[in-house]
Amino acid sequence: MNLTLYVWRQKSPAEKGDFVRYEARDINPDMSFLEMLDVVNEMLLARGEEPIAFDHDCREGICGMCGFMINGIAHGPQRGTTVCQLHMRHFKDGDTLYLEPWRAKAFPVIRDLVVDRSAFDRIIQAGGFISVSTGGAPEANSIPIPKEDQELAMDAAECIGCGACVAACPNASAMLFTAAKISHLGLLPQGQPERYQRVLTMVQRMEREGFGSCTNIGECEAACPKRISLEFIARMNRDYLKASILKAKAGRLAVKRREG
Amino acid sequence: MELNAKVPSGPIEQKWDRHRFELKLVNPANKRRYSIIVVGTGLAGASAAASLAELGYQVRCFCYQDSPRRAHSIAAQGGINAAKNYRNDGDSIYRLFYDTVKGGDYRSREANVYRLAQISVNIIDQCVAQGVPFAREYSGLLDTRSFGGAQVSRTFYCRGQTGQQLLLGAYQALERQIAIGAVTMFPRTEMLDLVVVDGQARGIVTRNLVTGRVESHAADAVVLATGGYGNAYYLSTNAKGCNVTAIWRAYKRGAGFANPCYTQIHPTCIPVSGEYQSKLTLMSESLRNDGRIWVPKQPGDSRPPEQIPEEERDYYLERMYPSYGNLVPRDVGSRAAKRVCDEGRGVGPGGLGVYLDFRDAIQRLGVNVIEERYGNLFEMYERITGENPYQTPMRIYPAIHYTMGGLWVDYNLMSTIPGLYVIGEANFSDHGANRLGASALMQGLADGYFILPYTIGDYLAGTKLPKVDTTHAAFKQVETEVNERTNRLLGIKGKRSVDSFHRELGKILWDYCGMSRTATGLKQALDMIPSLREEFWHNVLVPGHNEELNQALEKAGRVADFMEFAELMCRDALERNESCGAHFREEYQTPEGEPLRDDLNYCHAAVWESTGMDKLPILHKELLTFEYVSLTQRSYK
8 A cells, every 4th residue: 555644753852853855665454553664764765865853662552651642633533552553454545744842842853753751750759659568568468458449559550651641632731641640559458558659749740740731622522542441530539639628637737736 | 811700619509699698788877979980771681770779879770762661671561571480380590590591502601590599589570569560360379371482371471562561660660760860871871881990891982863962970889781693694583782892892992702703593583584684573472371382284285374274284393292292482484484494384475484373362262362462463463464453363484582792701701801791691690592582671680680789799899990981091082992993984975775785695695694504605605705895894874974864874883893703703604513493514423413412522612813803803701500400302202
């Protein structure tokens, strides 16, 4: 099959980018989308041009490194799939495809389709963990966890941190990513001691990084290659509200104690 | 080169405890004066960096990906072994030790393996405390499943994403240390060389992959957790960026490289579909718990699988190995698949595939149970092949997956260069000539959480470490060499792309140093590789500049190292005149086609010492002694 591609080319963060048209010829329908780009890059090399830069690593949909917009849809048209697992059999001969990097203030473009997602790491640094150091952990079976809780925590923990939720959201919100980690840890008994502190610091960090707010559109869930549910955002909001009230109450108590 | 394994004395059950007591300690207040570099953020690297920072050391951590969470441990699917004996099915530390030594075909170091089995139980505790959502039973207690090479159920798992969840646990521990400033993280930064000052590893030279800046980093010790070298074959289950560069550079600076020819071929991968193929995808070994492997009895039978009646199917693993059946170790399963395909009974395009069939399991357990156990794997299979494995059997074929060889380390995980530690897949220590399923995660975390944090302290406390910083001449020298190499690659401006060279190298290795090897083939490969390397350095095309994100340049550096390393791999395979584990030399087999070891002459780790470019390396041997497990012909019948 043959395709026409319009690919976003941008040499560096400082320079202006633009769409450049390429023809992808003799594409095998069994190729993955990234293998199709490999073929285009070999063609560019042969013509003495610089290949298209795109992030990728495991190519089996789990590392979360790959991702860009295909005709305005994060990771392309197949639901629950990263671009590395998207195969060309889902496209038709003669299709025209526009490839763009994730667009969000908090994800600056580095080059072509590559963006800087370090904001996600900083959200995790703000509390996306259980503060247990190595050694001294209790015997694993001393904490029974109901199977349903563990399954739900696992649903949230499946997030691969690719950033599609942010790219799909008209507000470039990182609520789904942040909520997934808060829910994963908050659903487990081990995560309880830090549960309310965690939601406050992570949400605060998320806002400081320049992500937008959630207006319940649901594009994030639709674009998520791991189908992380919007319900986790509701769970996070509930925890956030409770944490804010608890904090205010704790503050008032502290004032009372000081004033005797 | 002296190979002193430093295995502690005493009964095997007491070695590690006694050794931990004998190791020198660094006073808590002094720990912050020591700085440690950790390269790689997979299970081994992330767990080590976090644990060392928790102890108080100054840690700097490096990865080539954009975030430490993306290291390739994340792709491990099936599970992690631990001798918890929750099932009451006869498991014990000793049995895990025994299974691992036997599975490795008696080519690993007994004391290391015993320690690994001991620590396995602590790993599960640690990970549960971190919030790793392991699968549970309705009681709320942890569930387990079976894996190849074991007759007990000791594998803990998180659906089909165990590696992901364990890595996120370690990553979160690491991010916690980054947040408090105990670890400085350098993502999108690749180590390009090791710096040795007065015989001690004192730092690394890196390239910032975004700006191209070459930088030096000095420290008191360097830890390599940079994974395996399976990508030498081009097509493997490894991530595209996995490479040999860090350990190869260390080898060239004096670290011994052990058993490079031990490369594991995983029996259950999705077959190659065309020339454009960029990587191979694994289907977890756990599928062999419920899937049955078969091929048609008649060569050339091209009917669709559903139309082949029961009596015309050959469930060859169940037939050949009745006691382990579909759960034989990986090397055995892979070779059997190759054999039936060589007989012309393979299925799918090109006849390079066998069926992995869930029909009986679905009838027995229902679709829902199978979906709960393997849903994401089935979905992944369908996405890649366009076929629905609930309705038609999967087609699978062996592929390069893991490398047991790596830098030689002593019992303390230190290489032959003082101050250079090597952990996880990057070292050679625990899996012998064949790794059992669900043991890689166990080893990575054992090294990082529970072994290195003890042993590195002993080195720091007991070694004179003169003050060295990056202004030292050794750093300047290495930086110059790194820059020269980059400029050379950029200056060739040849005609062929890096990928085309890598593909060609991979094909040589797969044909001559793959699932089965012969002296004639290996000699041929040893002729072909240097001439391909010669062509590479004259005709490779690397566009662009150094001072930018240049993915072609990154690849070129890695492939250049694979070109050198491939030769050592073939040399090692040629030198080992026996078959053991994953290393199968056609000349050495039993009448039934099983590998034939030669314990009299080859019961050793082959450790290679570099003598410089274009000179033959020197072979050293660490003799392996087996005091607890007796050497027998491995049998899974």
